Amino acid sequence: MIGATSLLLADSGPVIPKFGQASNCIVQNKQFCASWFVDNFNSRFAPRLVEHIELTLIAVGVGMVIAFTAAILAYKQDWFERPFSLVSAFFYTIPSLALFELLVPITGINRLTAEIGLVSYTLLILFRNTLTGLRGVPPDALEAARAMGLTSRQRLLRIELPLALPAIMAGVRIAAVTTISLTTVAAYIGAGGLGAPIFDAIQTGFKTEFVAAGALAVALAIVVDLLLVLVQRTITPWRSRRLRNA
C-alpha cells in the first residue's frame, strides 16, 4: 500500500515521503478506529498475540513441572511444604513490575528474565492447588486402593492424581490467566507480547492501539479461562455428573 502511494507521488513533485492518507478517525485520535485495527491486525497484533501465547505456555508449563514435583514431594514428605510455600509466597507477593526490574541487573533485558518472573508467579498457585487436591483424596478411596494391593506409585497415578485433578485444573486455570496478565507487564523489559503495543501507545498516545491491545489481552484471558473450564469438564466427567445429580 505504501509502495503504491509513493509511486503515484513520484510523478507529482516533492520527494518527501508520504505514507498514505490517514483517515479522519486516526487524525482526530478517536477512541477506536476499527478500519485501522483491521488493516493492521496481521502486521501489528497477530505476531504479538502469538508471542503472548508462547510466553504464557512456557511459563505455565515450566511452572507446572516445578510446582507439581514439589507438591508430590510435599505430599510424601510433610516437612517440604513449609519452605516451598514460603519461597513461592514470597515471589507471589512481589509486584510484577518491581520483580522484573529487580531481575534485570542479574539476568539482563530479555525473554529469559521475563520467563523467570512469570514462572515464579505460577508456583504458589499450582503448588497449593495440587497439594490441596492430593490431600483432599478421600481416605476410603486410599484404603480401598491399598486393600486391592496397589503399590504407592500405582495409588498415586491411578487414584490420587485423578481425584486431585479438579483442584489441579483449577490451579492451572488461575495460573494461566494470571500469567496472561503479567505477560503484558513483561513487555516493559522487552519480552514482547501484547504489552508491547500498549507500551508503544504510551509513547505515541494513539488511542486505537491502547484499546486494541488491551481488548486483545482481555479477550485472550477470557477465552483461555473458558477453554480451561471446558478441558476441566472433559477430563473430569464424573464431577459434572455428580453436580447434575446434586
Next chain:
Amino acid sequence: MHAFVDAFNFFFNHLSLMGDKIVAHLAVSFAAVGIALVIAVPLGVWLGHMHRFSFLAINVSNIGRALPSLAVISIGIAILGIGFLNVLVALVILAGPVMLTNAYVGVNEVDPDAVQAARAMGMKPRQVLWRVELPLALPLIFAGIRTATVFVVATATLATFAGGGGLGDIIANEATYGTAGVIAASLTITALAFLIDGALGLVQLAVTPRPLRALGRGARMDAMIPPNLEAGARR
C-alpha cells in the same frame, strides 16, 4: 550486586522524593480499596445471605481475576484519558471481584446448622446476619480484602503509565532516576507489599473469632481454589 548497593544509597539520598511517592502510591491504593470495599463487600454479604445469584457472584470473580491489569488500564486511558480517575477506576475494577466473591462464599457457606439454630432461638433474619453469619464469615471476607489490597498496592505501580503517580513513576523513568533509582523504587514497592500483607494478616487474625483461628490461617490460600468447584455441590 553493585546495583543493589547503589539502590540503597539512592533511597537514603532521596528520602523526601521516596516519601512523596510512597504517600501518593498508598493514597491511590487505599482510595481504590475503600471504594471497592464499600461496593463489593455489602453486595457479596447480601447475596450470600439470600443464597441467591451464586452464578453471578462466583463468575464475577472469575472474570475479574482473568482481566489483565495493564490491559484494563490501557483501555481506560483511551476512554477516561490520563490521570488519577482512570487509575482509580481500573484498580476498583480489579479489586472488587475478589472481595465480592469472598464475601459471598463466606456468608453463603456458613454452616446451615448454625443458621438454623439461630432461627430456632427466635432471631430475625437481620440478627442472623449480624450475629451468626457475619462473625463466621469474617475470616473469609477479610481474606478477600487482604488479597485485594495487596494486589492493588502491587498493581498501583502500573498507574504511572496512566499518569497516576506513585512509586511506578520512578520505575518507569530510568532516564531521570537512573538504574539505582529504578531498583530502589522496586525494592521499596516490594517491601511495601510485604508490610501491608503482614499488617493485614495480623488484623485478619484479630478480627477472627478465637475458635475460628485455625481456619482463618489457611483461608487466604484456600481462596485460590475457585469456589464454584464445591459451591454447586454443597447447596
